Amino acid sequence: MFSPVVFRRLGLFAICGAFAFALLVTALVVWRMPTYAPILPALLLGGIGAWYVFQKPLLNLAVVFGLVVLILGHDDGTQLTEVVFGLYYLAYLGHWFITRVFLMNQPVFIRREERVLIVFLVLMTLTPLLTILVQGSPGTARGEWISLSFLAFYFPVREAVVSYRRGIWVVVGGLLWIGFFVLVRNVFNYQEVLLSATYAYQITSGRAVTNEGPLLAASVFALVFVLFSRVRTVRLLAAPAFAAFFGGLLLTQSRGYWLAFIAGALLLLILSPGKYRWRLVNTGLIAAGIALGAAFLLLGDFVFLVLSGMVDRFVSIGTASTADISLVNRFRESAMALSWIIKNPVVGYGIGFNYAVFDIIYDSTVVKSFIHNGYIALWFKFGIWGLGMVLYFIIAILRRAIAVMKSGQAYSIEMICCAGVATCIGAFAVSANTSNPFYLNDMMFLLGILSGLAGGCSMR
Numbered sequence: 001m002f003s004p005v006v007f008r009r010l011g012l013f014a015i016c017g018a019f020a021f022a023l024l025v026t027a028l029v030v031w032r033m034p035t036y037a038p039i040l041p042a043l044l045l046g047g048i049g050a051w052y053v054f055q056k057p058l059l060n061l062a063v064v065f066g067l068v069v070l071i072l073g074h075d076d077g078t079q080l081t082e083v084v085f086g087l088y089y090l091a092y093l094g095h096w097f098i099t100r101v102f103l104m105n106q107p108v109f110i111r112r113e114e115r116v117l118i119v120f121l122v123l124m125t126l127t128p129l130l131t132i133l134v135q136g137s138p139g140t141a142r143g144e145w146i147s148l149s150f151l152a153f154y155f156p157v158r159e160a161v162v163s164y165r166r167g168i169w170v171v172v173g174g175l176l177w178i179g180f181f182v183l184v185r186n187v188f189n190y191q192e193v194l195l196s197a198t199y200a201y202q203i204t205s206g207r208a209v210t211n212e213g214p215l216l217a218a219s220v221f222a223l224v225f226v227l228f229s230r231v232r233t234v235r236l237l238a239a240p241a242f243a244a245f246f247g248g249l250l251l252t253q254s255r256g257y258w259l260a261f262i263a264g265a266l267l268l269l270i271l272s273p274g275k276y277r278w279r280l281v282n283t284g285l286i287a288a289g290i291a292l293g294a295a296f297l298l299l300g301d302f303v304f305l306v307l308s309g310m311v312d313r314f315v316s317i318g319t320a321s322t323a324d325i326s327l328v329n330r331f332r333e334s335a336m337a338l339s340w341i342i343k344n345p346v347v348g349y350g351i352g353f354n355y356a357v358f359d360i361i362y363d364s365t366v367v368k369s370f371i372h373n374g375y376i377a378l379w380f381k382f383g384i385w386g387l388g389m390v391l392y393f394i395i396a397i398l399r400r401a402i403a404v405m406k407s408g409q410a411y412s413i414e415m416i417c418c419a420g421v422a423t424c425i426g427a428f429a430v431s432a433n434t435s436n437p438f439y440l441n442d443m444m445f446l447l448g449i450l451s452g453l454a455g456g457c458s459m460r
Contacts, residue, residue, distance in 0.1 A: 050088075054095055058164050061156055064092055065174030069181045071441050072211050086146065093149070096156050108155065113396035114455070117154060120389040124148055127382065130350035140369045141352025144381075147439045148351070153448030154455060161456025168413060168460075171453050172221065176241070178442075179218020182211040183248040190251050212249065212257040212435075213443045216427055217450070219245040220264060221420040226283050227268075227276050228411035228419060239283065243290035256434045257427075264427030271405060271422065329360050330372040330434055337371050337380045348383030355380075370439060374432035377439065390438070393451070398425045401454040414457040421454040 053060050067088060070081035100108045109115045128141045160167035189210070222242035229235050249257060265284075269277055336357040340349065352369060359366045371377035378387045404418035411419075428437055428447070437443035 050091075054092075057096075057156070058160055058167060058170055060092060061160050062170050062174065064089065065170070065177060068442075068445055069178060072178070072182060072185075072214070093152055093156075097152075100155075100159075111396075111455070113393045114155070116389050116396075117151060117393045120386065120393070121149065121152055124351070124382065124386070127348075127350035128352060130347070131352040134349050134353055136350060136352035137354055137369065138352060140354070141350070144351040144369070144439050147441050147444045150441065150444035150448045151451075153445065154452040157449055157452025158455040158459070161453060162459045168417060168453070168456070171449060171456075172417060175214075175221055175446075175449060176218055178214045178446075179221075179245055179248075182214045183218070183245060186210060186215075186248055186251060210252070211442050212252045212254045213428070213431075213437065213440070213446055215245055215249045215252065216257055216261055216264075216431075217420075217424050217446055219249055219261065220268075220423045220427065221417075223265075223280075223283065224268070224416050224420040224423065227272065227279050228416045230410065239286060240290055242283070243287040246287060254435075256431045260427040260431035263430040264423040267426035268419065268423045271402060271419070273409070325361055327434065332360065333357050333371060334373045334376050337373075337376050341376070341379055344383065345379070346383045346385070348379065348381050348386060351381055353381065370436065372434055372436050374436040374438050377436050394425060394429075394447075397451045397454050398422060400458040401425070404454070404458050414460050418454055418457050421450045421457075424450055 053063055067085050070085045073079070097108075100106075109118050125145065128136075128138065128145070131138070131141045157171055161171060164170075219242060222238045222245055225238035226235050226242055229238065246261075249261065265280070269280055272280060336355060340355055354367050354369050356365055356367045358364070371380060375387065375391075378390055382389075398421075401418040401422040405415050405422055408415060424446075428443070431437070437447065
């Protein structure tokens with residue numbers, strides 16, 4: 001264990017080195033690329049701003065929540081916004097762990113599930129060595145590592161909830177901000193689909209299928225505040241928010257997430273005391289009425305075509321396992337992954353490992369790393385040890401969330417938040433069968449936030 005004195009000396013050395021490097025870069029830019037010289041003051045101001053923010057942990061966490069929307073798109077290639085967020089995110093986590101583990105005289109990994117999580121993250125970081133041995137893709141491994149590393153947000157989120165009076169509101173606000181951003185963007189995308197449609201079937205099948213997870217989580221948290229908040233004003237604000245977020249979830253036309261929301265709502269119904277169950281049903285009916293009224297205002301004559309498309313989509317769930325070519329293709333994908341797992345069930349193949357499968361959509365054999373079934377993907381990549389560790393952590397968090405939710409009669413903010421966490425985990429446990437959350441940035445960021453929120457609330 002390094003002493004604070006050693007770290008202070010290392011920090012001063014790093015600052016001096018960074019200053020010398022900045023002078024060198026400035027000289028080179030002015031000499032060789034003078035047209036880029038005006039950017040240097042902006043970088044200087046950005047550095048000063050980062051120095052200020054990193055001294056205030058709660059503000060720093062809020063900035064991460066604000067910037068995460070930069071990586072919520074699915075554009076091809078690496079975008080500049082993704083690079084910006086990635087650098088800030090890695091600096092944030094690195095700073096947090098270094099200061100807490102080495103400089104602060106307090107335990108960081110307190111509970112058993114927290115120790116299991118940190119061991120998994122360390123071992124997961126080492127699996128690229130296995131990837132090299134099995135001739136996997138380093139580029140793919142880097143992307144998968146970044147997604148899974150978002151689980152480490154459990155620790156700073158838990159600390160924010162426990163240590164700061166307003167920490168819990170920053171976390172909840174961050175969740176709702178992400179859901180709001182996705183909702184607005186998806187509505188504009190959906191509007192473009194409707195305006196460009198020339199045939200009725202293009203309207204009925206139109207969808208905004210991006211970032212369903214944040215919409216589901218925002219819907220759930222708005223719903224639990226409607227159900228359990230003792231403040232009437234909060235309930236009145238949360239009701240239209242729930243209608244908006246749930247309407248956005250419907251626009252995705254993602255059957256997996258529709259079923260996930262139903263599963264989460266049923267879990268919430270089972271866990272809630274009797275007097276709140278009727279409120280859950282009534283809230284659903286009222287939200288449906290609000291969403292339908294908003295649909296008439298926004299869509300006009302298109303509303304009946306859109307509703308008929310949603311009804312057809314929902315009815316098709318019963319035959320999807322045999323008639324939906326995309327779902328059947330995912331079953332074939334899982335079967336191929338299982339054939340690899342049988343050969344190596346304990347160790348796994350590491351992140352970045354690719355496998356070949358015949359794709360019935362494109363009628364050709366494709367080589368890829370992604371597996372739509374999240375549980376099979378974890379087993380395939382990390383063996384039984386990785387699957388067991390992640391499931392242990394998630395189940396432990398779910399149990400703590402349920403315990404807090406049922407700890408009293410009058411719902412506190414901690415109990416309301418844990419009701420939201422338990423509902424989200426129950427929902428995502430269903431959607432993970434057909435939509436892998438473990439290699440998607442938005443879903444892993446959500447899981448890190450939700451688990452940290454429940455861990456912090458159970459400690460308060």
